[in-house]
Amino acid sequence: SQTIHQWPATLVQPVGSPLSLECTVEGTSNPNLYWYRQAAGRGLQLLFYSVGIGQISSEVPQNLSASRPQDWQFILSSKKLLLSDSGFYLCAWSVLRNEKLFFGSGTQLSVL
Amino acid sequence: EDQVTQSPEALRLQEGESSSLNCSYTVSGLRGLFWYRQDPGKGPEFLFTLYSAGEEKEKERLKATLTKKESFLHITAPKPEDSATYLCAVRNSGNTPLVFGKGTRLSVIA
Numbered sequence: 001s002q003t004i005h006q007w008p009a010t011l012v013q014p015v016g017s018p019l020s021l022e023c024t025v026e027g028t029s030n031p032n033l034y035w036y037r038q039a040a041g042r043g044l045q046l047l048f049y050s051v052g053i054g055q056i057s058s059e060v061p062q063n064l065s066a067s068r069p070q071d072w073q074f075i076l077s078s079k080k081l082l083l084s085d086s087g088f089y090l091c092a093w094s095v096l097r098n099e100k101l102f103f104g105s106g107t108q109l110s111v112l
Numbered sequence: 113e114d115q116v117t118q119s120p121e122a123l124r125l126q127e128g129e130s131s132s133l134n135c136s137y138t139v140s141g142l143r144g145l146f147w148y149r150q151d152p153g154k155g156p157e158f159l160f161t162l163y164s165a166g167e168e169k170e171k172e173r174l175k176a177t178l179t180k181k182e183s184f185l186h187i188t189a190p191k192p193e194d195s196a197t198y199l200c201a202v203r204n205s206g207n208t209p210l211v212f213g214k215g216t217r218l219s220v221i222a
Contacts, residue, residue: 034209043116044156044199044212059209090155095172100146100205103155 002027006091006104013111019064019078021107023091027070031093035066035075039087050074052098078091086111114204118213125190125220133185133198133216141205145183147176148199150215157183157197170186212218 006023025031035047046059048066056066063082067075074091091104107108117136125131136144145213148156160169162178169176173194175186185198197217201210 026185043213044201046209049209077122092155098203098209099144100158100161101156101201102158103148106153106155108153 002093002102004091004093004102004104006107008107009105011110013081015083016080016112019081019085020074021076021089021091021109023074023076023104024072025054025074026091028093028095032093032097033068034092034094034101035064035074036090036092038090040105044090048076049097049107056086061074073104076112081111084110085109114202114208114211116200116202116211116213118198118215118216119201121214122217123219125187125218127191127220127222128189129185130190132187132189133199135183135213136181136182137200138202139200139211142202143205144203145178146201146203146210147183147185148201150199152195152197157219159198165215166186169181186216187218190218192220192222194218196218 003026034049036042036044050056051069069100087109092101094101115138117133146161148157150156160176163182167178173188177184197215199215201212203210
């Protein structure tokens with residue numbers, strides 16, 4: 001069966017520090033991968049998605065970037081965090097692009 | 113532009129008190145409507161996919177239905193463990209990313 005791992009679960013970072021969140025998917029090949037952000041009282045906002053190794057599409061211009069070094073690995077990064085980067089970050093995967101999504105457990109990021 | 117509106121924003125029920133959550137949508141060619149359950153501090157958990165008007169899906173105390181303009185998530189005789197936020201999302205015919213609603217926060221009181 002397929003499983004998705006996302007870590008860390010919580011993270012507190014100072015403004016201006018770098019960020020690296022990692023997501024891995026097991027049990028499936030060539031998954032479509034996604035990074036979402038969920039802010040309090042708002043819907044899920046798609047940040048990046050990837051259909052394959054090295055293929056990244058950005059949905060929202062911002063202070064973040066994503067990379068997919070391996071078929072099963074998706075990384076969300078920032079060189080310098082802003083206060084506005086705080087939120088709940090979710091990784092997800094799907095078999096078909098923009099079809100049924102399976103989410104990781106999320107990372108609560110607080111930038112202070 | 114595709115839009116998804118969920119109502120109510122929050123719903124408080126007594127245990128055993130059945131009710132429905134609403135998901136209204138406008139989308140250019142619906143290719144799927146998805147329901148998710150999200151517990152606090154956790155990622156959304158997939159519940160159902162509906163593809164065409166008239167379709168129904170059931171799982172335990174939950175039943176999802178679909179019309180051409182909206183979907184309902186019916187909760188029959190809810191229990192406290194059904195307390196969660198329920199999210200709705202739609203996929204259009206243009207294969208653009210799913211559009212999510214803001215969710216309905218359900219609280220079931222014993």
